[in-house]
Amino acid sequence: MSSSHWADEPLDDDPEDSFVRPYTITHGRTVSAHGDLTLITIVVALALPEEQLGTRGLEPEHRFILEQCRRPVALAEIAAGLNLPVAVTKILISDLITLGRVAARPPVAVAVGKRPDIRLLQAVRDGLRRL
Amino acid sequence: MDYDDSDRRGGPLSPAPAAVKFLIAGGFGVGKTTMVAAVSEVEPLRTEEYLTVASIGVDDVAGVGEKDTTTVAMDFGRITVSPELVVYLFGTPGQERFWFMWDDLVLGALGAVVIADTRRLQTSFGSIDFFERKGIPFVVGVNCFDGYQDRTIPEVREALDLDPHVPVLMGDFRQRAVSRDVLLALVDYLMDGHRSAS
Numbered sequence: 315m316s317s318s319h320w321a322d323e324p325l326d327d328d329p330e331d332s333f334v335r336p337y338t339i340t341h342g343r344t345v346s347a348h349g350d351l352t353l354i355t356i357v358v359a360l361a362l363p364e365e366q367l368g369t370r371g372l373e374p375e376h377r378f379i380l381e382q383c384r385r386p387v388a389l390a391e392i393a394a395g396l397n398l399p400v401a402v403t404k405i406l407i408s409d410l411i412t413l414g415r416v417a418a419r420p421p422v423a424v425a426v427g428k429r430p431d432i433r434l435l436q437a438v439r440d441g442l443r444r445l
Numbered sequence: 446m447d448y449d450d451s452d453r454r455g456g457p458l459s460p461a462p463a464a465v466k467f468l469i470a471g472g473f474g475v476g477k478t479t480m481v482a483a484v485s486e487v488e489p490l491r492t493e494e495y496l497t498v499a500s501i502g503v504d505d506v507a508g509v510g511e512k513d514t515t516t517v518a519m520d521f522g523r524i525t526v527s528p529e530l531v532v533y534l535f536g537t538p539g540q541e542r543f544w545f546m547w548d549d550l551v552l553g554a555l556g557a558v559v560i561a562d563t564r565r566l567q568t569s570f571g572s573i574d575f576f577e578r579k580g581i582p583f584v585v586g587v588n589c590f591d592g593y594q595d596r597t598i599p600e601v602r603e604a605l606d607l608d609p610h611v612p613v614l615m616g617d618f619r620q621r622a623v624s625r626d627v628l629l630a631l632v633d634y635l636m637d638g639h640r641s642a643s
Contacts, residue, residue: 361455394490419461421553426580441526
């Protein structure tokens with residue numbers, strides 16, 4: 315598995331293969347069991363007793379995800395780290411949710427036509443001003 | 446090893462922060478990734494998404510109702526505001542016509558920056574139209590490398606047919622402070638309550 319994921323990484327250059335090959339990792343599944351995962355859903359590994367921390371039945375990509383989300387990380391970041399499309403990454407993360415290995419926090423709900431929570435905006439503003 | 450023993454699940458190793466995002470849009474080569482890179486705490490990352498889209502080509506007679514899958518690539522960055530809040534910046538891919546079938550693009554989006562290039566302002570129309578129709582507040586940033594300006598802000602505003610309250614800013618977005626100020630202008634705009642009523 316490549317861990318290089320910088321912006322100058324060339325795109326997949328074989329159009330014949332590009333849609334099919336990533337799904338071999340999911341054993342052909344193209345739909346995530348947890349349909350509400352998004353690009354900025356935050357994924358974090360769950361603390362488990364030693365005897366539940368095995369990796370049997372997990373693909374190398376699952377283990378990579380578990381390692382990457384020992385600290386909270388967005389789904390898109392995991393996809394970039396895996397160098398896999400978002401759709402495929404969603405299926406792998408969904409597996410880990412089903413197995414009780416990771417928790418997922420959805421993004422802040424932003425309603426169209428309504429102002430976001432003013433404290434949230436103030437916090438974002440403070441964060442930008444520190445840049 | 447019993448993976449189904451959900452009763453003994455532990456809590457997260459560390460608490461997950463709340464996440465929001467800003468979309469950085471505009472035509473190809475206009476400086477989206479430049480802005481992401483200028484303010485992100487990490488080198489911009491790249492990820493790809495598959496979109497399933499109806500074939501709606503104007504000369505597509507036989508293919509009515511067919512679906513195509515297309516790949517779009519996004520560069521994105523991150524600003525960790527606090528352990529409780531993370532802001533992501535997504536440079537949107539071109540092909541704005543696909544965005545309407547891509548709910549994930551706008552989920553958690555507080556607002557957007559449309560980057561404009563005065564030499565080809567028409568490349569911004571697709572993004573502006575999308576955000577107006579989706580009711581997503583946006584500001585316009587005119588990217589001026591090395592301070593080169595060939596149009597004034599009123600000229601840009603008129604050429605893009607912007608509502609009078611939409612902020613327009615100019616600057617060299619390679620500079621962190623300039624890109625940061627565009628995002629601050631967007632947040633101020635949001636705080637003023639100028640959510641587009643659609």
